[in-house]
Amino acid sequence: MRNVFYLSLTLLLACLLIDCKNNAASFSPGPGDPRLTGTWQLVERYFSKDSTKSILTVNLNVRHDTIQVTVGGQTVRKDTTITKLDTIFVRRDTSFYTTKRYPAVPPQTLTFGADGQLASSGTEMTYYRSIKYFRVDTTYPDSLFVNFFISTNGANTPFQQRFVVQQDMLMLLSNCNQAQPCYSKFVRVK
DSSP states (O other), rough: HHHHHHHHHHHHHHHHHOOOOOOOOOOOOOOOOTTTTTEEEEEEEEEEEEOEOOOOOOEEEEEEEEEEEETTTTEEEEEEEEEEEEEEEEEEEEEEEEEEEOOSSOOOEEEEEETSBEEEEEEGGGGGGGGGEEOOOTTTTTTOOEEEEEETTTOOOOOOEEEEEETEEEEEEEOSSSOOHHHHHEEOOO
């Protein structure tokens, strides 16, 4: 009796697992934009470099006081100034903007596929590792925005970045400074 129960339970689980299938439609961003399609190599980045530094600061603390001094057997009150040297560590924000240039070897590349897929390679391209798809945003008349789709837990979450293409140069722009945006500059390889 017990064996029949376990056998029927096993068959029920097997049927459920066989019938289980992924009903989620595969994600398709649509065709890629010919302005972006191809492989682009990173040549330069302008970005904010965050840092905090502890600086040794010296403060002079001046205090006015009255002391009693014995002179020739007589006690005299004397006004004096006491200066004390005080040193402390102060944490200061030493963030700054910097430009970094990249050599041709090892290549840091983004490949925009004609089918809307994105591939990245190189140690400096980790920001784009979780992005598998892209689409140029056509809601703007000049289409100067690209939607990147971050693939996490079966979902494709979009985020938008501005871009500029001039002949064989691509700049992906992000806001980090009001005066000048941060950017990643690429040249077309293929």
